[in-house]
Amino acid sequence: MALEAVGSSLVSDGQQNTATLHQPANPVQKVNLLGMSRAELEKFFEDLGEKKFRAGQVMKWIHQYFVTDFAEMTNISGKLRDKLVQICEIKAPEVVHRNYSKDGTRKWVFRVGEGKGSLVETVLIPAEDKTGSRKTLCISSQVGCALDCSFCSTGKQGFQRDLTPAEIIGQLWMANFSYMEDVPVAERERSVTNVVMMGMGEPLLNYDAVLSSMRIMLDDFAYGMSKRRVTLSTSGVVPKIDQLAQDIDVALAISLHAPNDELRNELVPINKKYPLEQLITACQRYIAKDGNESARKHVTIEYVMLDGVNDQPEHAQQLLKLLKNLPSKINLIPFNPFPHAPYGRSSRNRIIAFQKTLSDAGFVCTIRQTRGDDIDAACGQLVGQVADRTRRAAQWQKKIAEKNEIIRSKG
Structure with a gap:
């Protein structure tokens, strides 16, 4: 019996479907910062080990300069920007x-x-x-x-x-x-x-x-x-x-x-x-x-x-x-x-x-x-x-x- 779709639980000749074993992990769901209030952003940055004033900086970039690319947020350290790229997004409908x-x-x-x-x-x-x-x-x-x-x-x-x-x-x-x-x-x-x-x-x-x-x-x-x-x-x-x-x-x-x-x-x-x-x-x-x-x-x-x-x-x-x-x-x-x-x-x-x-x-x-x-x-x-x-x-x-x-x- 031939194996069909990736992720199938079917087996062939008693062998486990290797396609199932090698499926990529689900991508991490990024946090959308667009709808977060200042209080929510302050807590978010504190949980990241950052100072809460970062919340005000990011809010200004999003809502006053309409920037969605963290690389353009020039008053934020490169290290933090790299971290935000990995776990966050700024996404309008x-x-x-x-x-x-x-x-x-x-x-x-x-x-x-x-x-x-x-x-x-x-x-x-x-x-x-x-x-x-x-x-x-x-x-x-x-x-x-x-x-x-x-x-x-x-x-x-x-x-x-x-x-x-x-x-x-x-x-x-x-x-x-x-x-x-x-x-x-x-x-x-x-x-x-x-x-x-x-x-x-x-x-x-x-x-x-x-x-x-x-x-x-x-x-x-x-x-x-x-x-x-x-x-x-x-x-x-x-x-x-x-x-x-x-x-x-x-x-x-x-x-x-x-x-x-x-x-x-x-x-x-x-x-x-x-x-x-x-x-x-x-x-x-x-x-x-x-x-x-x-x-x-x-x-x-x-x-x-x-x-x-x-x-x-x-x-x-x-x-x-x-x-x-x-x-x-x-x-x-x-x-x-x-x-x-x-x-x-x-x-x-x-x-x-x-x-x-x-x-x-x-x-x-x-x-x-x-x-x-x-x-x-x-x-x-x-x-x-x-x-x-x-x-x-x-x-x-x-x-x-x-x-x-x-x-x-x-x-």
Whole structure:
């Protein structure tokens, strides 16, 4: 009997398969330094027998000069660099697609995990404001999403897994690096000015990895971002909002989208577990943790405008009543339809009238400008090229088709 694949346990003529004996040992899994906080890096270097100040040096090379080759870290001894090459790596998620819009918006599709892995998307939106040029990066925290909000395309692919800190901060690393691939190392500087944890997934359901990533964003040895320019957006995981208040000071945004429990139960199903009264009270507690230089001056309320669903005058009045005791800014978001979406976008006139009602009552209320439509980068379109690994999308499309058939038959 002939021997076949290497590693087979088959024997021939009573002899042991020598191929098995001579298989190479599995390569050592290198430690990815990209997603490690300063505290984690300090412990890592101390465990290597090095001084912990090496952590700050390496963080600067990674996150301020966007260097992935240890040989370029010139203020570190050659001996330590050689050691790091053997046991470490600096590895961002693989870019499998990138597209730059004519309006300046940029989108990346990243592969995460081993083999074919999974795909997540990240969007950068440039703008001008009173402080000058602003580049806001919308970062994903999960592959897919478990919350299944009825108007969100991402939720229709179901939940696959959480992202690691390296996969989260790697999105910010790559966005910055995209502006300086051809810039000499000594001249590189951070380009992204704002981060919103508002991409695929519910950030508070991947709490530890998101918290670690935001700490790297705020660290002066890394991105040194202002806490007012790092925003976490949640659909309303109330206990985690309270935990966030204890652990870090960043801006908070709420994906509200409805001014009453009955409608929000339909649009944002997590409302059935944490209804509006609990959510608003949690937001008030979050602001109460304020400090002199805190980002917690107000909560941003995100409200997607769905034609005939949540955009009527009575909805505006209900929203005023709901938010009367919560310092907040309101961001009205024109809905971006996607295939089989059961909703349409509110008319421009309806959105403006809704805004006027809120503004006249004293709220700061803005209408989000739709950006990146030509590259499927607008809010609600992040499903993009992501492969659906669950049955949710198929079941949802079947439900919409059946609903449309009933409407046609009645017509």
